[in-house]
Amino acid sequence: MTFLFRSAGGRSVGSRPLDRRSMLRGTLAVGAGLAFGPLLLSGTAQAYSWSRTMKQGDSGADVLELQIRVAGWAADSASHTRVGLDGDFGPGTAAAVKRFQAAYGLDDDGIAGPNTHAKLNALEQSDGSTTHFNWSEFVDQSNGNFNGGKVSAAAAKENARRCMYKLEALRKKLGDKPITVNSGFRSIAHNADIGGASDSMHLYGTAADLDVPGVATKTVYQKAETCGFSGLERYTVDHQHVDSRADLGRDWWWESGTV
Numbered sequence: 001m002t003f004l005f006r007s008a009g010g011r012s013v014g015s016r017p018l019d020r021r022s023m024l025r026g027t028l029a030v031g032a033g034l035a036f037g038p039l040l041l042s043g044t045a046q047a048y049s050w051s052r053t054m055k056q057g058d059s060g061a062d063v064l065e066l067q068i069r070v071a072g073w074a075a076d077s078a079s080h081t082r083v084g085l086d087g088d089f090g091p092g093t094a095a096a097v098k099r100f101q102a103a104y105g106l107d108d109d110g111i112a113g114p115n116t117h118a119k120l121n122a123l124e125q126s127d128g129s130t131t132h133f134n135w136s137e138f139v140d141q142s143n144g145n146f147n148g149g150k151v152s153a154a155a156a157k158e159n160a161r162r163c164m165y166k167l168e169a170l171r172k173k174l175g176d177k178p179i180t181v182n183s184g185f186r187s188i189a190h191n192a193d194i195g196g197a198s199d200s201m202h203l204y205g206t207a208a209d210l211d212v213p214g215v216a217t218k219t220v221y222q223k224a225e226t227c228g229f230s231g232l233e234r235y236t237v238d239h240q241h242v243d244s245r246a247d248l249g250r251d252w253w254w255e256s257g258t259v
Helices: 061-073 091-103 114-122 153-173 188-193 217-224
Strands: 180-183 207-211 240-243
Touching: 061 091, 061 114, 061 153, 091 114, 091 153, 153 207, 153 217, 153 240, 217 240
Parallel strands: none
Antiparallel strands: 180 207, 207 240
C-alpha cells in the first residue's frame, strides 16, 4: 500500500486547554492519495535501509521514518512545536535533523546522508525498539502485550515505538541519564482498574510515565518541552507523564508549562 503525503514537514501548532477525556478527532484518509492525522502502521523496517540522501523538498516513506526518528529534536527551547509526521521534508524536519546531528557530533547541515543514517540506526535494536528502551517497558502491565486498547495492537505498538525515539532525545538532553518507564500502553481494562482517565493517551500507546533517578521532575518536564511532546502532566507529582496527543489530532496540553 502506498501513501502520498502532502502537508507541511514540521510546524508550530497552536494550543488551548484540553480536557483529557475528550474524544479522538484525528482522521486517516486513504485511497485518495492523502493521509491526515495519525499514521498508525505496523511492520516498519527494522535496521532501516536508507536508500538515498534526503534533504528539504524530498518526500516519501523514508522521509516519514526520518521524521519519526528525529521528532524528539523539535525545538531548542520550550515551544508548542512538533515535527509533522507527513513524509514531506520541510523546514521543521530540516531543523530537527540539524539538532540531532549537532547533539551526536555530526555535521549539522540538515541533510540526512550516510553518517546521519548510521547514527539513526545505531539507536535501534534488532527487534525494532530503541537502544535504551524495550518493548517490555511499554506493554500493558496486566496482559503483557499491546491488546485491548482503543486502537489495534499493531497501532499501539507503533505509537510506542514513536514515543521511544522521542524519549531517546529526552535522555540525550538530560545528559544521557537513564529513564525508567513506569507505565506505557494500557488496555482499557487495566486503565480502568488503576483509575486512569477514560480516554487516556496510554490507551493509544502514545504516552509514558517516567522516572529519572537523580533528576528533578521539573527538569525532566522542561527538557520534554523541547522534544515535541504535546501532552505533559504537571511536574509536582512523583513521575513525569509525556504523550504525543497532537499526532492523534488532539490539542496541546501542558499542565505546568509556561508557553
